[in-house]
Amino acid sequence: MHKKIQITLFCIGSNFTCIGPRRISAYLKSKGIRTRIVFVTGNSDYSISLEGDCKKQLADMLKKDIAVGISFTSNYLKIAEALTCFIKDALPIPVIWGGVHATVSPEESLGICDIACLGEGEEPLLEFIDSLVNLNKSNQIRNLWIKSGDQIIKNSQRPLMDNLDELPCQDYEIENHFILKKEKIRQLEISDLKKNFGFSLTRMMTFGCPFRCAYCANDRYQSLDMRYSQIRHYSVNYFINETKYILNKLPFISYLLFDDDAFLGLPQEVIQEFCEKYKKEIGLPFGIGGIKAEILKKEKLYMLVDAGLITVRMGIQSGSERVNRQVFKRHFSKEKNIEAAKIFKLFKNKLRPPFYDIILDNPWENRADKLATLELLRELPRPYFLNVFSLSFFPGTELYERALKEGLINAYDPLKQYHKIRKNFLNLLMLYTSILKFPRSFYRRFLDSKMIKEEKKEYVFFYYIYVFINLFSRLLSYYTNYKFVLAKIRKIGKEITYGISD
Numbered sequence: 001m002h003k004k005i006q007i008t009l010f011c012i013g014s015n016f017t018c019i020g021p022r023r024i025s026a027y028l029k030s031k032g033i034r035t036r037i038v039f040v041t042g043n044s045d046y047s048i049s050l051e052g053d054c055k056k057q058l059a060d061m062l063k064k065d066i067a068v069g070i071s072f073t074s075n076y077l078k079i080a081e082a083l084t085c086f087i088k089d090a091l092p093i094p095v096i097w098g099g100v101h102a103t104v105s106p107e108e109s110l111g112i113c114d115i116a117c118l119g120e121g122e123e124p125l126l127e128f129i130d131s132l133v134n135l136n137k138s139n140q141i142r143n144l145w146i147k148s149g150d151q152i153i154k155n156s157q158r159p160l161m162d163n164l165d166e167l168p169c170q171d172y173e174i175e176n177h178f179i180l181k182k183e184k185i186r187q188l189e190i191s192d193l194k195k196n197f198g199f200s201l202t203r204m205m206t207f208g209c210p211f212r213c214a215y216c217a218n219d220r221y222q223s224l225d226m227r228y229s230q231i232r233h234y235s236v237n238y239f240i241n242e243t244k245y246i247l248n249k250l251p252f253i254s255y256l257l258f259d260d261d262a263f264l265g266l267p268q269e270v271i272q273e274f275c276e277k278y279k280k281e282i283g284l285p286f287g288i289g290g291i292k293a294e295i296l297k298k299e300k301l302y303m304l305v306d307a308g309l310i311t312v313r314m315g316i317q318s319g320s321e322r323v324n325r326q327v328f329k330r331h332f333s334k335e336k337n338i339e340a341a342k343i344f345k346l347f348k349n350k351l352r353p354p355f356y357d358i359i360l361d362n363p364w365e366n367r368a369d370k371l372a373t374l375e376l377l378r379e380l381p382r383p384y385f386l387n388v389f390s391l392s393f394f395p396g397t398e399l400y401e402r403a404l405k406e407g408l409i410n411a412y413d414p415l416k417q418y419h420k421i422r423k424n425f426l427n428l429l430m431l432y433t434s435i436l437k438f439p440r441s442f443y444r445r446f447l448d449s450k451m452i453k454e455e456k457k458e459y460v461f462f463y464y465i466y467v468f469i470n471l472f473s474r475l476l477s478y479y480t481n482y483k484f485v486l487a488k489i490r491k492i493g494k495e496i497t498y499g500i501s502d
């Protein structure tokens with residue numbers, strides 16, 4: 001029925017994992033709709049120039065489309081806006097925004113695009129295309145907010161998909177994939193994916209998180225539908241088969257990263273089944289992100305390490321219980337974090353040093369809170385790696401509303417970069433505490449001094465020294481892990497045997 005219907009999905013971001021658009025594209029294809037995915041990277045300052053040839057190329061490319069979809073996280077808002085304005089000027093087709101930003105900020109999104117998809121997009125987009133094809137232009141499609149004149153039609157949310165195994169495998173067929181980079185659109189090549197992914201592929205087996213931190217998009221998702229707090233997952237067989245299909249397309253991958261919000265929230269028996277099948281059928285070393293101390297179980301870790309787990313990343317965010325509980329709404333105790341770190345230590349010969357996330361530049365921290373974080377970083381078993389983030393206020397979250405109310409921000413600033421921490425003495429102290437254990441009295445002395453808040457040029461130098469040491473030791477930690485080295489050697493062996501050069 002849909003044979004000649006075509007839609008292009010733009011996926012904006014520095015990384016081409018784009019699970020959402022790949023899932024939607026595969027779903028629409030399974031319903032007979034032609035899809036194309038364009039990966040848009042933009043400039044390093046989160047802007048894009050659509051000049052000369054690029055405009056012509058874009059207009060030519062989209063002229064037979066029935067609609068255009070754009071997927072992005074909030075920090076790529078400027079690029080999404082530029083792209084949308086250009087498409088709307090050039091062609092009479094609707095532009096639909098989907099993904100995290102459209103979900104957390106639909107009203108503002110509709111100031112620019114025609115339709116915003118809140119949450120899962122497969123079924124709503126298909127229904128929308130159907131309505132365009134059948135010329136009944138329905139405004140009643142659940143999950144979609146639709147601009148109609150000066151009004152916004154706010155449709156309700158449909159139930160979340162129950163059986164994820166019914167979805168086709170993500171779209172990794174590169175024949176219909178393109179890249180928009182440096183004012184040019186061209187066919188995507190396998191070497192682009194190799195360059196973008198390196199040796200690592202990001203995967204997700206579960207969706208949803210039982211927690212609701214005040215700075216996280218899940219806060220907004222759960223106010224849309226409480227089922228986002230439940231952990232939904234693919235069956236082990238589905239997940240292994242999809243992984244095999246993708247690995248077949250990407251022969252250079254020698255490591256997987258499970259970036260789920262709560263992978264360890266999977267029931268013990270599912271983890272057991274996963275470990276048995278993964279070890280036998282995939283066998284690559286892997287990492288798990290999004291670990292929370294509250295749901296870490298030694299028994300699960302034993303099985304996962306045996307199956308090839310080499311990297312663990314856990315969110316600590318603050319050493320202060322007051323900040324964690326009252327500001328971040330994270331009811332995770334300091335003791336639990338230390339207990340979890342000790343569990344990781346049990347596997348020190350098999351795991352790389354663990355990665356811990358900490359949020360800095362928090363305007364609601366007092367002296368005691370800062371000291372508590374420094375003391376926790378001092379206490380955590382070494383070695384470990386620190387990932388530091390500058391507290392950013394993403395729309396739709398409780399902390400964003402609080403920052404607006406208290407006048408700390410006037411509006412969302414997509415150009416504030418979460419990884420650009422302030423180069424002050426306090427932040428340097430945090431970073432260096434992860435590699436050097438200073439005496440306790442040292443922290444007290446500096447926390448009371450005036451220099452703690454100062455941002456000086458000299459500090460930038462020490463900051464980059466830290467970044468260099470950190471990057472170097474992270475890389476080294478891969479190459480001193482025997483499972484990783486073995487997987488690499490096997491990959492190189494295969495590439496030589498089968499003559500894979502890309």
Ligand code: B12
Nearest residue numbers: 013014015018019020069071073074098099117120121217
């Ligand atoms: C995997 C992941 C990554 C990976 C891969 C990113 C990528 N480009 O694919 C990596 C590690 C690289 C990454 C990096 C970043 N991430 Co990230 N990441 C995630 C994570 C854990 C999962 C995203 C995902 O794939 N979900 C699964 C898919 C199926 O869901 P989905 O994308 O929402 O897609 C569905 C719907 O949204 C909708 N949909 C999506 N696109 C479209 C398009 C149309 C047209 C329609 C109709 C519907 C639609 O349908 C899809 C299928 O049902 C989320 C947290 C989360 N649980 O969602 C954070 C998250 C998206 N990341 C976040 C952030 C901030 C970032 C970074 C900016 C910084 C960082 N924390 O490292 C960078 C920038 C990434 C980029 N865009 O290049 C925030 C975004 C907040 C915000 N308001 O935008 C999130 C929500 C984390 C959080 N808890 O707050 N990330």
Ligand code: SF4
Nearest residue numbers: 209211213216218261
């Ligand atoms: S635990 Fe992590 S993923 Fe879950 S709500 Fe908190 S920050 Fe978000």
